[in-house]
Amino acid sequence: MPGDHRRIRGPEESQPPQLYAADEEEAPAARDPTRLRPVYARAGLLSQAKGSAYLEAGGTKVLCAVSGPRQAEGGERGGGPAGSGGEAPAALRGRLLCDFRRAPFAGRRRRAPPGGGEERELALALQEALEPAVRLGRYPRAQLEVSALLLEDGGSALAAALTAAALALADAGVEMYDLVVGCGLSLAPGPAPTWLLDPTRLEEERAAAGLTVALMPVLNQVAGLLGSGEGGLIESWAEAVRLGLEGCQRLYPVLQQSLVRAARRRGAAAQP
Amino acid sequence: DSSVYLRYIFNTCFRTVEPLEYYRRFLKENCRPDGRELGEFRTTTVNIGSISTADGSALVKLGNTTVICGVKAEFAAPPTDAPDKGYVVPNVDLPPLCSSRFRSGPPGEEAQVASQFIADVIENSQIIQKEDLCISPGKLAWVLYCDLICLDYDGNILDACTFALLAALKNVQLPEVTINEETALAEVNLKKKSYLNIRTHPVATSFAVFDDTLLIVDPTGEEEHLATGTLTIVMDEEGKLCCLHKPGGSGLTGAKLQDCMSRAVTRHKEVKKLMDEVIKSMKPK
Numbered sequence: 001m002p003g004d005h006r007r008i009r010g011p012e013e014s015q016p017p018q019l020y021a022a023d024e025e026e027a028p029a030a031r032d033p034t035r036l037r038p039v040y041a042r043a044g045l046l047s048q049a050k051g052s053a054y055l056e057a058g059g060t061k062v063l064c065a066v067s068g069p070r071q072a073e074g075g076e077r078g079g080g081p082a083g084s085g086g087e088a089p090a091a092l093r094g095r096l097l098c099d100f101r102r103a104p105f106a107g108r109r110r111r112a113p114p115g116g117g118e119e120r121e122l123a124l125a126l127q128e129a130l131e132p133a134v135r136l137g138r139y140p141r142a143q144l145e146v147s148a149l150l151l152e153d154g155g156s157a158l159a160a161a162l163t164a165a166a167l168a169l170a171d172a173g174v175e176m177y178d179l180v181v182g183c184g185l186s187l188a189p190g191p192a193p194t195w196l197l198d199p200t201r202l203e204e205e206r207a208a209a210g211l212t213v214a215l216m217p218v219l220n221q222v223a224g225l226l227g228s229g230e231g232g233l234i235e236s237w238a239e240a241v242r243l244g245l246e247g248c249q250r251l252y253p254v255l256q257q258s259l260v261r262a263a264r265r266r267g268a269a270a271q272p
Numbered sequence: 273d274s275s276v277y278l279r280y281i282f283n284t285c286f287r288t289v290e291p292l293e294y295y296r297r298f299l300k301e302n303c304r305p306d307g308r309e310l311g312e313f314r315t316t317t318v319n320i321g322s323i324s325t326a327d328g329s330a331l332v333k334l335g336n337t338t339v340i341c342g343v344k345a346e347f348a349a350p351p352t353d354a355p356d357k358g359y360v361v362p363n364v365d366l367p368p369l370c371s372s373r374f375r376s377g378p379p380g381e382e383a384q385v386a387s388q389f390i391a392d393v394i395e396n397s398q399i400i401q402k403e404d405l406c407i408s409p410g411k412l413a414w415v416l417y418c419d420l421i422c423l424d425y426d427g428n429i430l431d432a433c434t435f436a437l438l439a440a441l442k443n444v445q446l447p448e449v450t451i452n453e454e455t456a457l458a459e460v461n462l463k464k465k466s467y468l469n470i471r472t473h474p475v476a477t478s479f480a481v482f483d484d485t486l487l488i489v490d491p492t493g494e495e496e497h498l499a500t501g502t503l504t505i506v507m508d509e510e511g512k513l514c515c516l517h518k519p520g521g522s523g524l525t526g527a528k529l530q531d532c533m534s535r536a537v538t539r540h541k542e543v544k545k546l547m548d549e550v551i552k553s554m555k556p557k
């Protein structure tokens with residue numbers, strides 16, 4: 001990286017050895033399109049963050065931390081009519097600042113640290129999906145910082161980050177209407193395209209289209225939706241969304257369990 | 273029962289309002305608030321090979337401080353002034369995740385200092401001979417990108433980073449590469465992999481100086497904040513000094529420095545034993 005004097009310099013450019021490898025990678029095995037990989041979720045594991053969560057689903061490993069509420073930068077904003085339930089007027093509501101980072105060793109190819117556009121887009125998607133769930137009116141003129149770090153990308157990274165972020169917010173004691181659960185989908189190409197729930201990295205790379213849905217399970221409201229690619233019929237997209245929402249509902253009990261366990265651990269540790 | 277509770281409240285308030293006095297009371301009794309002695313390290317754990325997308329990885333925990341190291345190997349042209357050598361490029365990242373003192377953006381001062389420290393350790397200890405990374409002199413060599421990310425910052429990241437780097441490098445497996453005579457292109461056999469030749473095992477031991485005189489080993493975040501100076505010593509297995517990092521702060525007498533070196537030698541034995549146990553317990557790939 002020629003211009004970056006803040007980091008140790010390496011060669012000007014480098015290529016991954018996979019480009020020169022003789023054998024092709026095998027195609028992903030056929031599987032039940034509605035299968036969800038087993039999920040390991042743990043909340044409250046970082047000592048320096050207000051709230052934190054770690055989520056592992058198949059090969060995807062995501063760590064998320066929440067800090068704040070802290071005074072918002074950016075000065076005073078105007079008043080207005082107060083919201084219901086003692087909340088601040090709309091212009092004074094709190095803000096959610098999300099940051100999404102990919103570890104350089106998370107993917108097949110190394111990505112040098114300054115992330116670039118994709119990380120910003122995913123951070124924005126995180127913010128849009130988490131905002132409906134957080135009672136920002138209860139944190140006037142404050143900001144909550146959510147940082148997600150993807151340690152290994154095994155498919156459905158954004159969905160895992162969304163779920164981990166919501167768990168971390170809950171672990172931090174931030175007032176929320178509901179958790180947010182994320183689920184990824186991808187459209188397997190071929191003569192009979194089918195939508196696969198919770199794709200692995202191999203399936204995502206070969207997909208014709210991808211979709212991430214975020215659901216608030218108890219309220220049963222969609223908090224976020226991000227998709228791209230060529231999918232074909234509109235009905236198939238609607239079917240995919242339904243499949244994703246069902247997947248989110250199935251994940252919910254595991255997440256509840258992890259929060260209960262974290263609360264118990266916290267209670268036991270607090271005993272003097 | 274209520275008096276225990278009141279004492280707990282008083283201690284917590286005192287700790288917040290007068291942290292240095294609070295620490296001095298413990299140090300007078302030759303111990304620290306978390307129950308450790310002055311020369312005692314926090315519980316150290318290491319987990320090797322958990323990131324499958326990396327060519328080698330390790331996660332090290334020193335008490336609460338957690339650092340993960342992932343190594344990715346790529347091809348590059350060797351440097352023009354050293355055509356028979358490869359590259360080892362370390363990078364330490366201190367994201368806002370690990371502590372609220374760090375902001376997102378380009379590496380801050382502390383991250384740059386840590387990256388340079390790790391680069392110095394690699395260079396001075398000759399942990400890997402860069403000649404071993406050369407595939408075809410002047411044409412092709414390996415680059416080992418060693419990315420260290422701190423996940424939880426509770427003091428003493430230099431020791432955790434050094435250990436994580438060493439463990440990750442021991443975990444790295446590189447595929448066999450041959451240069452095709454006719455096409456002059458590299459041919460990689462991903463099915464045949466071999467471990468790196470790790471020549472030395474540098475281990476770092478960090479100290480914090482209190483009130484210009486007292487030395488405590490493996491400082492927590494709070495202890496680093498209250499300290500008047502810090503010192504990091506990197507030793508290899510033959511008791512040879514690889515690196516000494518003392519960024520300003522209180523001065524130390526020669527005798528105190530000798531004590532630190534002896535502690536560093538014992539720490540090296542502890543760490544080497546732990547790492548050997550972990551590697552032995554892992555099933556061969």
